[in-house]
Amino acid sequence: MSHAHPGLDAGPVYLDHNATTPVDPRAVEAMRAYLADQFGNPSSAHAYGTEPRAALARARRQVAELIGARAGEIVFTGSGSEADNLALRGAVLAAGTDRPHVITQITEHPAVLETCRSLERLHGVEVTYLPVDGDGLVDIAVLAAALTERTVLVSVMAANNETGALQPIADLARTARAHGALFHCDAAQAVGKVPLDVDESGVDLLTVVGHKMYGPKGIAALYVREGVALEPLVYGGGQERGLRAGTENVALAVALGTAAELAAEELATGGHDRIRHLRDRLHAQLTQALPGRVHLNGPAEARLPxxxxxxxxxxxxxxxxxxxxxxxSSTGSACHSGHHTPSPVLRAMGLDVDRALSALRLSLGRWTTPADVDMTARLLTAAAGSS
Structure with missing residues (x-):
């Protein structure tokens, strides 16, 4: 695999892949024709709609194959946040349950947390926010105790965006479904980095995001298990099985499909072993250079590579x-009027304020090199040594 990417040539070492990834040049090339010559509406019956319609079907199949789904179970959306909203709000409103109950966890992405808060505010939904342990993981017994006959949906992310902590999704999904609840998983950070199969994990709804896996921003997908009923967020012409109206963004869907196919190849050929090795090399260099001062936040093993x-x-x-x-790179802290507040994720894991405010999130990617890692370790060591 080439370590060249035109967007990374002249700038700083890029170690913020959990925020967004560079778009793979192969995904850019794949979408080019659908921004130019192949401009037709995929719903059109005439010749100009034929190739866009076929391209959309191909992209749907590529995304489905990455997660072990069927093409008809993939709904394209404009972002991961939209996919999360469609899953949560769609499931609750379609359930028609009196006093519906939703369960999530305290360290979820804001796309899930804010949707839950809106369901509480606008629809009278009861929401339970599960705690996490020191590694940021949900206890299956705690989930089981929170489930009631009114629980419509449980939503727990596959991997935390800050620590990379991998939740025991298959066990959580099995527990939820045994109580008659649907299970949604925001897998934005996990898809393409670790193997994920919707049947093996038992999820009913799963969010996939283009710009977290070397595709462009503005395109994502929601896996909707066959037979799961959702109320749409966007009403109109019936596109995306009636779940998301609006003429499809064929070019971006093609790019997402290509990114999914590339991710599947990378998983099959062990590309993430290389990235894991570089991550551990960076950790080891920092630990050796700053003895006793470097602390890992999150699980040592059960995390993203x-x-x-x-x-x-x-x-x-x-x-x-x-x-x-x-x-x-990034931290988990937020800045408000010059005042930094610690990461809610790290605080929920039990870290004190000082340790949370000293956190760094270093997330590597497809084009990260050993030279990048060595330089980063050297520069951070020098800066930390003089702080």
Missing amino acids: NTLNISIDGTRGHELLAAVPEVA
């Missing part, structure tokens, strides 16, 4: 990154 979330004693994450502009 590309994600390293660490706290370095005596530092503040935002100050450390500001001192090293040669590295593009």
Whole structure:
């Protein structure tokens, strides 16, 4: 695999792949024709609709194959947030249950948490927010105790965007479904990085996001298991099995399909073993250079192969990154009017304020090189040593 990417040539070392990935040039090339010559509406019966319609079907099949689904179970959306909204709001409104109940966990992505809060506010839904343990994981027994006969849906992400922690999705889904509840999984961070199969995991709804897996922004998909009823978010002409009206964005769907096919190839050929090795090399170099000061946040093993979330004693994450502009990365903290607040995810895991504020999220990707890792370790060590 080539380590060249035109968007990474001149800038800082890019270690923020959990925020967004560079678009793979092969995905860009695949979509090009549908922005130019193949402009037709895929719903048109005439010749101009034929190729866009076929391309859309092909893309749906490519996304389905990556997660072990059938093409007819894939609904294209404009973002992961939209897919999450469609899953949660759609399931609750379609259920027609009196006093419906939804369960999620406290460290979910805001797309799920804010949708849950809107369901509480606008639709009288009761929502249970499960706690997590020190690794950021949900306890299956705690989920089982929270389930009631009114529980319509459980939503737990596959992998945390900050720590990379991998939830026991198959066990959680089995527990939810045994109580008659649907199970939704926001798999934005996990799809393409770890193997995911919708039948093996037992999920009913699963979110896939283009720009987290080397596709473009503005395209995502929701897997909807056959037979699961959802109320649409967008009403209109009946596209996407009536679940998402609006003329389909063929070009972006083609790019997502290509990205899904490339991700499947990478998983099959062990490409993520290389990334895991580089992640561990970065961790080891920092640990050796700053003895006793580097602490891993999240599970050592059950996490994404590309994600390293660490706290370095005596530092503040935002100050450390500001001192090293040669590295593009992130912290879990938020800045409000110049005041930094610690990551809610890390705080929910039981980390104290100092450790949470010193956190760095270093997320590697397809074009990360050993030289990138070595330079990052050297620069962060120097900056942390003088802090």
